[in-house]
Amino acid sequence: GDSVTQMEGPVTLSEEAFLTINCTYTATGYPSLFWYVQYPGEGLQLLLKATKADDKGSNKGFEATYRKETTSFHLEKGSVQVSDSAVYFCALSNANTGNQFYFGTGTSLTVIP
Amino acid sequence: DTGVSQNPRHKITKRGQNVTFRCDPISEHNRLYWYRQTLGQGPEFLTYFQNEAQLEKSRLLSDRLSAERPKGSFSTLEIQRTEQGDSAMYLCASSRDQGSSPLHFGNGTRLTVT
Numbered sequence: 001g002d003s004v005t006q007m008e009g010p011v012t013l014s015e016e017a018f019l020t021i022n023c024t025y026t027a028t029g030y031p032s033l034f035w036y037v038q039y040p041g042e043g044l045q046l047l048l049k050a051t052k053a054d055d056k057g058s059n060k061g062f063e064a065t066y067r068k069e070t071t072s073f074h075l076e077k078g079s080v081q082v083s084d085s086a087v088y089f090c091a092l093s094n095a096n097t098g099n100q101f102y103f104g105t106g107t108s109l110t111v112i113p
Numbered sequence: 114d115t116g117v118s119q120n121p122r123h124k125i126t127k128r129g130q131n132v133t134f135r136c137d138p139i140s141e142h143n144r145l146y147w148y149r150q151t152l153g154q155g156p157e158f159l160t161y162f163q164n165e166a167q168l169e170k171s172r173l174l175s176d177r178l179s180a181e182r183p184k185g186s187f188s189t190l191e192i193q194r195t196e197q198g199d200s201a202m203y204l205c206a207s208s209r210d211q212g213s214s215p216l217h218f219g220n221g222t223r224l225t226v227t
Contacts, residue, residue, distance in 0.1 A: 006155075032213035043117075043204070043220040044156070051213040089155050093213065098169050099144065101206075101216055103155035 002027040002097055006090045006104030013080055013111050021075040021107045023064075023090035031094040033057075033066055033073040038087045038106070047075075047088070080111045115139070117219035119205050125225045126195055134190045134222045138207030145188050146216060147180055148204040149173065156204055162188060163210065195226045 007022035025031065035047040035057070048057030053068035062077045073090060090104040118137040126132050138145050143164055148156035159178070161169045164185040174180070177195075182188040192199055202223050206216035 004155075034215055036218075044206075044216075044218040046215045046217070049213070049215055091155075098161070099163075100158045100161055100169055101146070101156075102158070103148075105153070105155045 002031065002092060002094050002102050004090050004092055004102050004104040007107055008105070010108040010110060013109070015082055015111055015113050016079045017111075019075070019077040019080045019084075019109065021088055021090075021109070023073045023075065023104060025071050025073065025090075025092050027071075027092055027094050027097070029094060029096040030068075031092040031096075033064070034091040034093070034101075035062070035064055035073070035075050036089040036091060036103075038089065040086070044089065080109070082111045082113055085109055085111050117205055117207055117217055119203075119219035119222050121222055122220065123223045123225075125227065128195055128197060128226055130195055131191065131193045132195060132224065133192075134203055134205075134224075136188045136190070136205030136219060138187070138205070139217055140186075141209070142207035142217070143185075143210040144208045144214075145182055146206045146208075147188070147190050148206065150202040150204055150221070151200075159190070192224070195224075197226045200224055200226045 032051045034049045036044045037047045048059040050057040050066035056065045087106045093101045145162045147159040162182040202221045204221045206218045208214040
């Protein structure tokens with residue numbers, strides 16, 4: 001069935017460092033891909049999405065490109081801030097197999113000043 | 114857009130008791146989802162409604178866990194005869210009825226079974 005595999009954490013970076021969080025997926029057809037972020041004490045929020053191959057989602061300096069050839073949707077940011085400290089979840093939804101969303105296990109990011 | 118609202122925020126109950134949680138989705142959203150999240154894990158799918166129809170249920174929804182959305186607006190999740198393993202964060206999300214519409218999550222209900 002459909003699934004998402006996400007880079008395990010926790011990840012600790014210094015402010016202004018480059019961030020990559022890896023995400024790969026397994027799905028039939030053409031799923032939509034998402035990154036969600038969960039700040040401490042808050043609910044999950046959509047960070048960005050991409051709905052077809054080669055699409056790039058971007059928001060708040062974060063980017064991810066839908067790579068069908070490698071079944072990947074890696075999250076990147078060129079210069080992280082302390083305020084980016086959160087848990088990041090990769091997710092997919094696939095109309096071919098119903099409309100449920102599948103989430104990765106989450107990657108905890110801590111940015112230190 | 115007032116967001117997805119979940120009540121209560123926290124619930125502590127003794128093993129064997131029944132609990133019910135409520136979710137009010139964003140008003141124009143037809144789809145409503147329930148997920149369960151335990152520490153260090155991603156959300157696990159429980160069930161999904163389109164309007165009042167329950168279209169999918171995971172095997173996590175057992176004879177003890179059930180969900181309803183009787184009028185296609187708010188939804189309730191009931192856990193009967195709670196067990197310590199039911200301790201988790203229960204998340205509700207809603208979305209528009211369009212193929213790639215993202216989920217909008219509430220802040221969740223944290224259940225602790227003692």
